[in-house]
Amino acid sequence: MWLKYGVTCDGELKNIEEVSRGKTQLTCLYCGGQLTAKKGKVKEHHFSHTTETCKPVNQRIKTKAFPRLPLYDNFNIQLKGEELEQLKILWKEYGAFNYPITKDLINFQWVLKKLMRSRDGNYQFTDLGKIPVGALSLNLFNQVQEPLMLEELAKLEKSANLAQAASLSSLPEKLADLQIYRAQLRRILLNSLYFLEIKADGQLFYKIGITTRQIEERIAEIQRDLKQHYSNVIVNLLGLWQHRGNVELYFKHRYKAFNYPIGSLTEYFKFADVKSVLNDLFEMEAKELSGAELGVMQCDHWRLNKSLPLPC
Structure with a gap:
């Protein structure tokens, strides 16, 4: 996970793909430091600090904790390599043909809870479980992903609201996380x-x-x-x-x-x-924007209430 967004002097967020390689006039949402656009051929395109990387960004790079859209660019559902391979084998041998899968064929409990459901003592793939193997239809994929995206948005808003109400020192980081997530969500809704x-x-x-x-x-x-x-x-x-x-x-x-x-x-x-x-x-249903999504679409910036410093 890398820093993919910088902010202009006017408070506008810019994605790494919207800028040229090299030093920029953009600053870091977390610390205000100047950013350099790294756009080589080996690592993912990302922003780095022109001088020393700030602690909030450094921590998020190490823990892969930057806010991101659920099921947008990673479909492995947090499975480890061995688990993913076993899931693919199960799908190829049983799931694709709708054969019953007995519990003794499954040796990792997390999959039983999240990716399989019991029926008559046997197991079948859930909609979520079909995503890593690309077996879920596009319409059902939307039905799984969209609630998760809105849940993550609500979670980040709640976290920032609580930090604001308690006057926590972590409030600027919470707000930066929320702004980055909203920018990602707005980006896909505009397309x-x-x-x-x-x-x-x-x-x-x-x-x-x-x-x-x-x-x-x-x-x-x-x-x-x-x-x-x-x-x-x-x-x-x-x-x-x-x-x-x-x-x-x-x-x-x-x-x-x-x-x-x-x-x-x-x-x-x-x-x-x-x-x-x-x-x-x-077969995909026409996209109807929710109230939360309309709010994201209509505003480049965001605010939790009128007291926040970055108005729309």
């Missing part, structure tokens, strides 16, 4: 998910992606990218889903066996039968 059909020099493949721009502008950009690899490119929009930026990475996880990289372009897929994929996408 629309798109699915494209691409015909290029006699080949047929597909692209998943997200955008905050007009889809026509994004398609024109994709055509320019593909023209570096193909002479004749036709792009058709098959679907567009507003406020569904949360789905893109799970789609890539679920359909990774069909990934079709083109040079450095990695969001392309080839499907022998795309109908089931389209059904998966179109």
Whole structure:
């Protein structure tokens, strides 16, 4: 886990992908120190302190405790490597065919509690348990993830409110955690998910992606990218889903066996039968923003009450 957000002098949050590599004019939310954008080819892109890393950030890097969206970019459900491999084996041999799984086949208790449910003395995969193996539909994935995201938001707001009420010295850190989480949530809510059909020099493949721009502008950009690899490119929009930026990475996880990289372009897929994929996408319910999500969407900053120093 790394620091992915810095703040401008106007109080606007900037993601690491929105800035150029090198020293920036951004400062750390936790200490106010200047930040440098680290955007190499080995480590994840992140901000580091231009001078010495502050204690709050250093602690969060060590403990991987930066606030993050549940089930957004990691689908292993906190399983250790050995547990994850056992789960994959169970799914391949039993779950995918809906065969009953007896308790003696499962030798890690945490999975029994969270990822399996008992039925007639045997066990079956829960919706949560299907996520690591990419077996959960996109619609059900949303139903699992969205409540977890809102629960985390409420938890961070409560923690900051309690720190404020008790005048705790940890209040600035609690507020910084909340602001970073809200920025991540706002980022995915602002994005629309798109699915494209691409015909290029006699080949047929597909692209998943997200955008905050007009889809026509994004398609024109994709055509320019593909023209570096193909002479004749036709792009058709098959679907567009507003406020569904949360789905893109799970789609890539679920359909990774069909990934079709083109040079450095990695969001392309080839499907022998795309109908089931389209059904998966179109079965997603239209996103209706909750009151909490509307609040996040309408405000770049946040405040727990009018006494906080960073108004919208």
